[in-house]
Amino acid sequence: MAITLSFTPNLRRHVACPEARVAGATVGEVLAAYFERNPGVRGYVLDDQGSVRPHVAVFVNQGLTRDRAGLSDPIADGDAIFVAQALSGG
Amino acid sequence: MSDRLWLGTRKGLFLIERQGPGVWGIGQTRFLGDPVSMVLPEPGGGRIHAALDLGHFGVKMQRSEDGGATWHEAAVPTFPPKPEGLEDKDPMRGLDVPWSTRMIWALEVGAPGELWCGTIPGALFRSPDGGDTWELLRALWDDPRRRQWVGGGYDFSGIHSILVDPRDPAHVTVAVSVGGVWTTRDAGATWELIGSGLRNEYMPPGLEGDPLSQDAHRVVHCPAHPDRLWMQHHNGIFLSDDGGHQWRELTEVPPSSFGFAVAVHPADPDTAWFVPATKDERRYPVDARLVVTRTRDGGRGFEVLGRGLPQGPAYDLVYRHALDCSADGERLAFASTTGSLWVSEDQGDSWHCVSEHLPPVLCVSFER
Numbered sequence: 001m002a003i004t005l006s007f008t009p010n011l012r013r014h015v016a017c018p019e020a021r022v023a024g025a026t027v028g029e030v031l032a033a034y035f036e037r038n039p040g041v042r043g044y045v046l047d048d049q050g051s052v053r054p055h056v057a058v059f060v061n062q063g064l065t066r067d068r069a070g071l072s073d074p075i076a077d078g079d080a081i082f083v084a085q086a087l088s089g090g
Numbered sequence: 091m092s093d094r095l096w097l098g099t100r101k102g103l104f105l106i107e108r109q110g111p112g113v114w115g116i117g118q119t120r121f122l123g124d125p126v127s128m129v130l131p132e133p134g135g136g137r138i139h140a141a142l143d144l145g146h147f148g149v150k151m152q153r154s155e156d157g158g159a160t161w162h163e164a165a166v167p168t169f170p171p172k173p174e175g176l177e178d179k180d181p182m183r184g185l186d187v188p189w190s191t192r193m194i195w196a197l198e199v200g201a202p203g204e205l206w207c208g209t210i211p212g213a214l215f216r217s218p219d220g221g222d223t224w225e226l227l228r229a230l231w232d233d234p235r236r237r238q239w240v241g242g243g244y245d246f247s248g249i250h251s252i253l254v255d256p257r258d259p260a261h262v263t264v265a266v267s268v269g270g271v272w273t274t275r276d277a278g279a280t281w282e283l284i285g286s287g288l289r290n291e292y293m294p295p296g297l298e299g300d301p302l303s304q305d306a307h308r309v310v311h312c313p314a315h316p317d318r319l320w321m322q323h324h325n326g327i328f329l330s331d332d333g334g335h336q337w338r339e340l341t342e343v344p345p346s347s348f349g350f351a352v353a354v355h356p357a358d359p360d361t362a363w364f365v366p367a368t369k370d371e372r373r374y375p376v377d378a379r380l381v382v383t384r385t386r387d388g389g390r391g392f393e394v395l396g397r398g399l400p401q402g403p404a405y406d407l408v409y410r411h412a413l414d415c416s417a418d419g420e421r422l423a424f425a426s427t428t429g430s431l432w433v434s435e436d437q438g439d440s441w442h443c444v445s446e447h448l449p450p451v452l453c454v455s456f457e458r
Contacts, residue, residue, distance in 0.1 A: 045147075048189060056146055
């Protein structure tokens with residue numbers, strides 16, 4: 001299965017995170033496969049316990065994923081995952 | 091004599107350089123737009139560590155090997171997996187304590203090659219290799235009394251002060267907001283909760299002297315006399331002559347003994363500086379007049395220093411890491427959440443305003 005994974009431009013300011021086509025049946029599998037090739041990106045998206053960081057949002061197509069800790073949301077071939085930044089601060 | 095001063099601010103890292111007698115200016119900026127919660131220029135070399143708090147994307151460490159000219163990303167202290175089913179809540183707020191680094195709040199050099207790091211949530215990390223790898227000090231983290239630590243100004247507790255004994259780098263003392271003062275003699279294998287004589291008047295009657303509930307805002311020691319500790323506490327100013335076991339409160343401190351920052355002269359343990367605010371519920375200068383207080387006699391008397399500081403109303407608050415003394419004890423610098431920075435070249439007798447337009451300043455550190 002090939003999933004398109006891309007990241008908010010705001011993250012590209014801090015770390016190289018090129019868009020990629022990655023295989024996997026869940027959000028967690030896709031991210032793990034990506035981080036294997038791009039290990040420096042992991043800590044920007046996930047916290048020390050492997051959960052999505054509190055102000056990071058993971059979309060599958062147009063929908064927000066539900067399982068932020070286990071990353072178990074299923075993925076279908078051709079889906080697109082977008083890692084977004086929730087807005088905050090001043 | 092240090093001519094270089096590093097500032098971590100809400101919106102970047104600033105190098106402030108001396109351009110002539112009493113004249114200091116911005117030399118470099120790095121990481122503009124990103125909060126820099128802590129900066130550590132290692133003594134005697136070009137190595138500098140900066141802790142970034144990227145908010146959405148977590149805490150990151152940056153390191154320079156060439157005095158700040160170039161930087162690269164370095165390892166971040168991270169927590170081990172939280173055991174399944176373990177309850178670990180902040181007892182004051184009832185929130186789950188994250189087993190994830192939220193902020194780097196202290197960085198200090200230890201034995202050669204060794205670094206210590208204090209974080210929010212309150213934990214201590216040690217690096218044996220200059221910051222390439224970090225390990226959580228499990229003995230302190232797993233101490234059941236650690237579960238009694240509570241957040242002060244932040245949601246979770248934090249370690250903001252780390253004192254490494256220059257006579258014995260295995261002797262390390264840390265201060266926690268809010269969780270008292272802890273010391274180890276074996277590089278972190280075992281810990282003792284210390285702090286007799288400290289007083290928290292906001293606790294219920296009978297608990298004022300509980301060492302575990304003391305809110306140290308900042309603790310420093312005199313490098314030449316490491317048993318002399320100075321503490322700016324939520325409740326006032328305290329000093330210790332035995333490495334933090336026993337403390338004495340100084341009550342006659344004009345205009346106020348409330349504040350966050352304290353600096354001690356590196357060679358004279360009786361000389362220390364503070365930047366007072368009105369009171370815990372009124373965190374601005376007394377009568378809106380910004381001053382620094384200085385004692386030269388171990389706290390028997392305090393001078394109120396204001397030459398060169400604003401004469402008109404000023405509402406600057408100085409965070410706990412935003413006051414520093416140079417290694418020779420001559421120069422001082424402090425900066426505020428209003429974005430103002432002042433430097434003194436005569437131990438605080440007079441001050442020069444460097445800027446009133448910086449981002450809110452989180453920490454200030456002379457190169458040593």
